[in-house]
Amino acid sequence: MEAWQKSLSEAITQPEELSAFLRVEGERLRPVVDRYPMRITPYYLSLVKEAHDPIGRQCIPDSRELKENRLSTDPFREKELSPVPGIVHRYPDRVVLLASTFCATLCRFCMRKHQVQQGGFISDSPLEPAIEYVRRNRVIRDIIISGGDPLVKRDEWIEDLVSRLRKISHVEIIRINTRIPVTLPERITARLCQRLRLYHPLYINTHFNHPEEITEASSEACRLLADAGIPLGNQTVLLRGVNDDPAVMKRLMQKLLMVRVRPYYIHQMDPVKGTSHFCTPIEKGLEIMASLRGHTSGMANPYYVIDLPGGKGKVPLLPDDVKRESRKYFLRNFQGETVEYVDEG
Numbered sequence: 001m002e003a004w005q006k007s008l009s010e011a012i013t014q015p016e017e018l019s020a021f022l023r024v025e026g027e028r029l030r031p032v033v034d035r036y037p038m039r040i041t042p043y044y045l046s047l048v049k050e051a052h053d054p055i056g057r058q059c060i061p062d063s064r065e066l067k068e069n070r071l072s073t074d075p076f077r078e079k080e081l082s083p084v085p086g087i088v089h090r091y092p093d094r095v096v097l098l099a100s101t102f103c104a105t106l107c108r109f110c111m112r113k114h115q116v117q118q119g120g121f122i123s124d125s126p127l128e129p130a131i132e133y134v135r136r137n138r139v140i141r142d143i144i145i146s147g148g149d150p151l152v153k154r155d156e157w158i159e160d161l162v163s164r165l166r167k168i169s170h171v172e173i174i175r176i177n178t179r180i181p182v183t184l185p186e187r188i189t190a191r192l193c194q195r196l197r198l199y200h201p202l203y204i205n206t207h208f209n210h211p212e213e214i215t216e217a218s219s220e221a222c223r224l225l226a227d228a229g230i231p232l233g234n235q236t237v238l239l240r241g242v243n244d245d246p247a248v249m250k251r252l253m254q255k256l257l258m259v260r261v262r263p264y265y266i267h268q269m270d271p272v273k274g275t276s277h278f279c280t281p282i283e284k285g286l287e288i289m290a291s292l293r294g295h296t297s298g299m300a301n302p303y304y305v306i307d308l309p310g311g312k313g314k315v316p317l318l319p320d321d322v323k324r325e326s327r328k329y330f331l332r333n334f335q336g337e338t339v340e341y342v343d344e345g
């Protein structure tokens, strides 16, 4: 067993165990965990000081998850958009390949909360039909390997999948979406990176949500990946009580650049049943975007996107800075000053 597999096997999965580390009445969380399983790696738990701090909120079960409301368990109709098991095909030239139903740490706000790991250990449903779908559909030039978390699989399994996709001539880029650098950084080994670097152009998008997640260990994981020539991006979810604060978000974006990760998206929380206590108003997202633009490096500015329910796609939102009168534009700058600009084109 490799060291990371040992850490993974030592993850906390029973709420009663939490009381040994934190001031939580574990037994009271039993009904939540019966419905939505819990898993927290020893490393990620070590970052939690209080159950309600920004790291704790992301991984410690909360009784509000059981609140009954009108929200859907699959607002993106991923099931309907799935032509074969393991593939979500919504956009013309790219697909998501759900390669794993397991995560090292289960996020309480997960959009696939009703699909990922509802009991059981790593499930190895055969991926051949999904790979065959990509092979047959020559329009697919970009594959996003997601899950669950694909990097909880063994090195050989990952290499087998990536190498089979790389052999398909119309597949131009491969992306892996993973939270492993954040929740189980020791899994990013030199050996894994040696294998991944053989399949460029390979991109990794990771998922940091708070500046305190950028530690020595997670920085080292990012360094290993970046040194293997893998461009790193980050997808943050805007979460109430975690990062719904311009100063926190700005610091996160700046610290990501220091570990060679380019901020890619800030996602508006998806309307998924069991996660509504994380929702913030869209106004908050726009305020955060306005606090980033011009106030810090352009490199630290991601897109703020809303994923439209019904599988209708992601839409980027910007603070409303443009007014127009024929060829005159009135543009508001980062200092709030409106400046006239004549369109000479």
Ligand SMILES: *Cc1c(COP(=O)(O)O)cnc(C)c1O
Residues within 6 Å of the ligand: 088, 089, 090, 091, 094, 095, 096, 144, 314
């Ligand atoms: C988000 C998403 C993608 C990738 O979108 P990009 O904007 O290219 O990162 C692809 N397919 C589905 C179903 C998605 O939800």
